[in-house]
Structures are given as structure tokens and as C-alpha cells.
Amino acid sequence: VERDHGPPAEGAASFHTTRWTIVMRAAQSQAQGGQSALAQLCRNYWYPLYMFARRRGYSPDDAQDLTQGFFLHLLEQRALAGVDRLKGKFRSFLLASFQNHLSDEADRIRRLKRGGDKEFIQLDAEEAEERYRLEPVECLTAEKMFDARWAMTLLAEALNRLRQEYATEGKTSTFESLKVFLDPINSRAPPSYEEIANRLQISTGAAKTLIHRLRKRYTALLREEVGRTVSDPAEIDEEIHALCEALIASEGRLGP
Amino acid sequence: MKTELRRTCPSCGHEFSGAMEFCPVCMLRKALADGVDSGDSSSEDLLRPTSQDPVQRFEHYELVTGEDGKPIELGRGAMGVTYSIPSSIHAMPSAVAPEALRTQPR
Numbered sequence: 001v002e003r004d005h006g007p008p009a010e011g012a013a014s015f016h017t018t019r020w021t022i023v024m025r026a027a028q029s030q031a032q033g034g035q036s037a038l039a040q041l042c043r044n045y046w047y048p049l050y051m052f053a054r055r056r057g058y059s060p061d062d063a064q065d066l067t068q069g070f071f072l073h074l075l076e077q078r079a080l081a082g083v084d085r086l087k088g089k090f091r092s093f094l095l096a097s098f099q100n101h102l103s104d105e106a107d108r109i110r111r112l113k114r115g116g117d118k119e120f121i122q123l124d125a126e127e128a129e130e131r132y133r134l135e136p137v138e139c140l141t142a143e144k145m146f147d148a149r150w151a152m153t154l155l156a157e158a159l160n161r162l163r164q165e166y167a168t169e170g171k172t173s174t175f176e177s178l179k180v181f182l183d184p185i186n187s188r189a190p191p192s193y194e195e196i197a198n199r200l201q202i203s204t205g206a207a208k209t210l211i212h213r214l215r216k217r218y219t220a221l222l223r224e225e226v227g228r229t230v231s232d233p234a235e236i237d238e239e240i241h242a243l244c245e246a247l248i249a250s251e252g253r254l255g256p
Numbered sequence: 257m258k259t260e261l262r263r264t265c266p267s268c269g270h271e272f273s274g275a276m277e278f279c280p281v282c283m284l285r286k287a288l289a290d291g292v293d294s295g296d297s298s299s300e301d302l303l304r305p306t307s308q309d310p311v312q313r314f315e316h317y318e319l320v321t322g323e324d325g326k327p328i329e330l331g332r333g334a335m336g337v338t339y340s341i342p343s344s345i346h347a348m349p350s351a352v353a354p355e356a357l358r359t360q361p362r
Contacts, residue, residue, distance in 0.1 A: 151280060151284065152280060155278075155280055155283055155284065179277075180277070182278060182283070183277070183278035183279055183282060183283060184326055185265075185266055185267050185279075185282075185321075185326055185327075186263075186265055186266070186267070186277070186278055186279050186282070187277070215286075219286050219287045222283070222284070222286075222287040223287045223289075226287065236289070237288050237289050240284050240285070240287055240288055241288075243284055244281050244284050244285060247270070247272075247280050247281050247284070248270055248281060251262075251271055252262045252263075252270065252271030252272040252273055253262070253273070254273060255261075255273040255275045255276070256273065256275055256276045256277075
């Protein structure tokens with residue numbers, strides 16, 4: 001039973017330094033923390049790269065090996081050594097580096113596979129292919145698909161984090177009841193405030209407050225998630241605009 | 257993704273997958289610096305539409321939205337539904353009836 005319906009406590013960590021900045025600084029100074037920050041970024045955003053490789057015509061096995069090999073390449077910081085300025089977005093860096101990697105490594109892919117029980121992240125090949133089969137490969141370029149899929153991955157990651165925060169506080173059912181209000185105008189059958197209040201056994205006013213806080217927390221997490229991929233928090237809005245443009249360019253062809 | 261599975265967001269006008277619960281463009285835009293709510297507010301504050309309320313769009317019109325995220329309805333009639341638009345756009349309180357516009361002959 002969820003007695004306390006209030007929102008979960010918000011993370012105390014402020015975001016003066018972005019995760020991408022930590023990676024770049026570590027690459028330049030051999031400081032601690034770079035690899036774990038990079039690993040987390042890559043775990044969250046590997047699928048857009050896999051999809052890009054598939055769209056470029058690589059087989060599922062090759063796309064998986066190339067993505068895996070690319071992350072190993074990054075982990076060893078050979079690629080990051082070339083980053084000499086604390087500027088740029090992680091998304092742009094990743095795609096440009098991956099394109100270079102594809103041209104450099106395609107002929108060595110089988111050797112990597114034979115050599116390799118080294119894995120940087122766990123790729124679920126079946127799930128990746130299942131998702132890729134639903135992608136609108138005939139309509140969009142690999143680059144457009146990558147950017148739009150990146151945006152969708154980022155939105156999903158922020159929602160996952162929000163769900164996890166509520167789950168940690170034992171408020172999963174509160175989250176599931178309220179999440180429809182994150183974008184009620186596009187909900188097919190949004191419940192009324194009264195229905196939500198009855199479901200959660202709270203007053204209508206309290207339900208409205210919870211909805212407000214849920215939205216506020218989601219936008220904060222989304223902003224934080226974008227902030228992890230830029231080199232300066234001041235670039236967050238610019239990146240959000242770029243991601244919106246990518247979604248619009250995809251003409252709504254990408255699924256969740 | 258098949259075309260028929262796409263739908264159009266009534267707020268921003270962009271298409272998105274019908275398999276999605278949210279319009280991704282609207283969700284991202286809410287995270288822009290001027291779209292993030294910066295303080296706690298009571299439920300009473302939420303009920304009162306003010307110039308601080310988030311604004312959504314219908315084509316090139318901006319619509320004032322209430323706490324539930326839906327455009328604030330001013331009335332309904334034979335020509336459609338009338339919604340509130342920000343008073344900052346015009347000196348006087350104003351309204352637009354998107355449903356009527358949608359059905360007008362071009």
C-alpha cells in the first residue's frame with residue numbers, strides 16, 4: 001500500500017559539470033571517472049549507433065561487432081585522445097567517430113569477432129534486430145534516423161529514470177496512474193482528476209499537485225539527461241531544439 | 257512504421273507514431289529553459305490560468321493551457337470549440353476557434 005503519494009525525493013546532485021565534460025577532461029588528463037562516465041553514456045545510447053550501422057547495410061552480426069568494437073575503441077581512449085577542445089555535443093562526436101570507425105574497421109570486423117570475448121556493453125542482439133525491423137529504413141537516411149532515434153532514446157531514458165525514482169520510493173502505482181498527464185492532450189482517454197483522486201484515495205487538489213510535480217520532475221530529468229551529452233549546460237536548449245528538428249525531419253516515422 | 261499508424265499532435269501539429277503515448281516534440285519542448293517550472297506551487301495556483309501558464313500551439317496560434325495541459329476552453333458552439341489565447345498577443349483577452357478554422361473551406 002502506498003501511503004505517501006508525494007513525489008520521490010529529487011536527486012541532490014547538481015549539474016555543474018556534464019557527464020560528457022567529465023569524459024573529455026579525463027581523456028586529456030588521465031583523470032579518474034572518465035571511463036565510468038563514458039560507459040554510462042554508451043549503455044544508454046548504443047542502439048542509435050547499431051541502427052545506423054544496419055541502415056548503412058551491415059548485417060546484424062557485423063553491426064553488433066562494429067558497435068561493440070567502437071565502444072572498445074572509445075574505452076581505450078584512442079578516439080578521445082583526438083578531442084582537444086572542451087566543445088561539442090556527445091551526439092555529434094559519437095556519430096562522426098562511428099562513421100570513421102566504420103570505414104576503418106569494416107575490413108577487420110571478422111578478426112575482432114575472433115579475438116573477441118571482450119565486451120564493453122551487453123548488446124541484446126535479438127532485441128536490437130526486433131527494434132530495427134520496425135524502423136522506417138526505406139524513408140529516411142541513416143543520419144536522420146540516428147538523430148531522431150537519439151532523441152527518442154533520450155526521452156525514454158528520462159521516463160525510465162522518473163519511473164525508477166517513483167519505484168524506489170514504493171510509488172510505482174502512483175506513477176502509472178499519473179504518467180498519462182505528462183502529455184494529456186495526446187492521451188486517448190485521460191482520466192479525470194476525480195477519477196485519479198479516487199484511485200489514489202486523495203483529494204482532487206492533492207491529485208492536481210501530484211500531477212504538477214510529476215511533470216516538473218520529468219522535464220527536470222529530461223533537461224538533465226540532455227545536459228549529460230553536451231559540453232556546457234548553456235548548450236542544453238540548443239541541443240533540445242536540434243533534437244526537435246530531428247524528430248520533425250523524421251516525419252513521425254519512428255516508433256517508441 | 258506504417259503511415260496509418262501515425263497521428264498528428266493537436267498541440268504542435270507534428271506527426272508522431274501512433275504507438276507512442278506522448279508527442280515527442282512537445283515533450284522535448286517542455287524541457288526548454290523557459291518551459292521548465294521553477295518553483296513549487298499549490299493546487300490553487302494550478303487552477304488559475306495566468307500568463308505564466310504553459311502555452312501550446314494550434315497551427316500558428318498559441319493556446320493557453322490549464323494545469324491538466326489541455327487548452328482552456330471558452331465555449332462550444334455549432335462552429336466548433338473556442339479556446340483561450342495568451343492576452344500578451346493582443347491587448348484585449350482573445351480567443352480562437354480551431355475546430356471552426358479546421359472545417360472552413362480553403
